Amino acid sequence: MQEVIKSIIDDNRKYIENGVLPEYIPELKKAKKDALGMSIVTLDGEEYHGGDYQYKFTIQSISKVISLLLALEEKGEAYVFDRVGMEPTGDPFNSMVKLETVMPSKPFNPMINAGAIAISSMIEGRSSTGKVEKLLAFFRQITGNPALTINENVYLSEKRTGDRNRAMAYFMKDVGVIEKDVEGSLDVYFKQCSIEVTTKDIARIGAFLANDGIDLKTGKVLVDKKYIKIAKTFMFTCGMYNASGEFAINVGIPAKSGVGGGILATVPGQMGIGILGPSLDQKGNSVAGVQMIKDLSEKYKLSVF
Template identity: 55%
Template sequence: MVCQYGSELKRMVEEVRVHTKDGNLADYIPALTKANRDDVAVSIFDGQSTCFSEGNHKQRFTLQSISKVLTLALALMDHGKEVVFDKVGMEPTGDPFNSIAKLESNKPSKPLNPMINAGALAVSSLIIGETVDQKVDRLIAYVSQLSGNEFLTYNAEVAQSEYETADLNRSLAYFMKQHGVIAGDIEKLLLFYTKQCAIEVSCEDLARIGYVLANEGKNEDDIEVIPADVARIVKTFMVTCGMYNASGEFAIKVGIPAKSGVSGGILCAVPHKLGIGIYGPALDDKGNSIAGMKLLEFISKHYQLSIF
């Protein structure tokens, strides 16, 4: 594909690589410390047959919190808005993504939004399936459909590493169970949640998922894989809550609906235009890819992609 992004995008990737030295790997999940902190990559997909990429874009990494966007979409498709938003709110929070503080102070004690850990746990508890494996298989099949990649799976080592260090998430889940936000076996929920976060993708997979969201839920073949209203809701949360407690600054500097994960991935959807996938495992103190954020700032400014 003859593409407008050529040399300029390559220059931007190399320019932001220096920022990887300012970030840190997510060492509270031991398996994630095996990443190469110097990696930076991007893929851009506009619905044509080829995805345009620069950097180490074939490197696979786990979704981590990017999965919150996808489980939210699936839960909304499973149950509808009324059921889902009875269990989780719609408001941003200035607290860290793993904070328990708002659960204690809010009445009722439901999470403020689906993009923080408590909210994602509540949403994950709604996914239909008799067993953990059935839920995981359903979610992987759905992510495969969105990305057009039928070979997706989850990284068992990362999932186990997350499960063994998930005590804070256990606390959040047990607190919500006590207050009637979620029901059922907490350990089974944690097993599903950690495997959900450990689904492996590439930048190109993220770019193709982002394109579906950008294109009102339709893929490049004009087939609807997400209802348009669900895609709209998901993109709205990406704008207001998708970059943890840096979402406001990101909206001003970049202005693209996006969701990050502590593996260093960022999923972006430029409405009616593009899907963008970013990878850079060196993180800032809020849990976002430090080079990835800077790269998106450059891309948005240069190609005038801000929605604001």
């Protein structure tokens, strides 16, 4: 497996130059554009790594999967999906056009920014700080990495430049989707996106999802299986932004990308996959990372279809 990972990374370096670093979050422009890494964690507990798997990057939209699980555990399906929909949008992840034009007025799904901000507002806690600590503890538990922390520079950069997210949040407050303090909810969202990880952490999250919410080391059920099913379905239908359909056809497994260059993928009952490639395509997905996971899926026939 180590040799396969190395070969896939080497074969796909050529795609890096086809992408760019994101500019709308200034701190992300400082990333190493040619970084490329992969980790695989099997349900037998075996771990395989290659390339820049120790390179730290911020989790960004991959965090939406975990915040959704926590909100479902705390609030239940009825509450969550009364305020956030279950359908793909076909629009960019930061689009706000359908918030007002489609009724009832609520985000289409939890994987777009509007939906994820609404989900972050649902997490229980007396303060935004308490909510973030709860989320961070949840991430640490799932990854088995007690050292996970927030990149303060990225967080502050996101907060300074997050006017579109702020506009969506205040609109959702106006129509009753967000019930809590808007700025506090945004703070939770910006901080969860700024959690710093490696491909190993991402692959462990993928293995946790592949194992239906059961901790690989302890055998403890951390999340109800039905909520894991919901999260994986959203990853499949909405996880790769408005390239999700193409990814489903070409790769065929649940995945979630982030503009930090990461891709989380899960093969139910088999493994979790973590990818890093900060150079992004026009839709916000790692340009080389998508090709890497496509090659892996083809080689091992991972598609669920």
